[in-house]
Amino acid sequence: MRQDSRLSRMLHVLIHMGHHDGALTSDMIAKMLDTNPVVIRRTMAGLREKGYVASEKGHGGGWTLSRPLSELTLLDIYRAVGEPSVFAVGPAYDMPGCVIEQGVNATLKDVFAEAEQLLLKRFAGVTLADIAPDFAPPAAKNEAEAKGCRSD
């Protein structure tokens, strides 16, 4: 199954924003992630609705964080990008009127629900400041950030 990378990408962007002075434009972000500015705006829109980021038009405009990385959890971002379901597998339909299918669905639902709860619980316990921990001390990869994160 194809994997949805919106969560991963937004985390990447937000942490960069947290270590960057001033606004980042959609174009800059798109280059960082090797994609298109429209894709960025589309995904960032969810974060803006939640109040995690703000966007400004015109000269000097772009995207800025509305709160520090330490006050944003993985769960916040996960919800903001609006993932419909964490799992790529699941029941076929719900309730086709067969006892066996109902049993199968009930069992799978339980197991998946438990795994999802664990996942969300872990998400809630990790702030964006916790990711990429050894960032402040040295200076080697501040260059990397400055050059836009792509290797080319």
Next chain:
Amino acid sequence: MRQDSRLSRMLHVLIHMGHHDGALTSDMIAKMLDTNPVVIRRTMAGLREKGYVASEKGHGGGWTLSRPLSELTLLDIYRAVGEPSVFAVGPAYDMPGCVIEQGVNATLKDVFAEAEQLLLKRFAGVTLADIAPDFAPPAAKNEAEAKGCRSD
């Protein structure tokens, strides 16, 4: 994200097979699941490779269980249908040369791995005989099985 229903469907089929004398043809199974016999053969092929079911051609042929439901776990079936990844979300790429992206990927990888392990552990603990538990005692839904599980 569209969900992969192969696991769910195969569980459904296998449990039916466990409560059925004689072989079930792909056509019968397809009608049960309201789908196509070719889809059934395609998915059952994975189970046959693992030795969980056997297929016979010609008159009186079809699919039969090679071992009792109590000796098949959700994990067995999950692996047999060859799910590549349980999750619909995941990292964008692996290792694009950016410290932040690496941190994001590492964090997500950890969290997802933990949830997957829990999932697989639960899968391993449930046999197909454990699903649809109240099957033997009464008789009401043996009719349902007899009529092929679909309501139409």
Next chain:
DNA sequence: ATTTCACGTAACTTATGTTGTTTCGAAACT
């Protein structure tokens, strides 16, 4: 005031993977 920058949005295309369908061949029973 005009130009330029940058987001906002709609519409369309592309890519990928499951599912659905058709078709032909092979094997086995009647």
Next chain:
DNA sequence: AGTTTCGAAACAACATAAGTTACGTGAAAT
């Protein structure tokens, strides 16, 4: 021989994330 049933290839249908193009809006710089 004829019918049943699986095996496998090939192709269409469908859904969704991602990529792309195009045009509009608002804000700052000149």
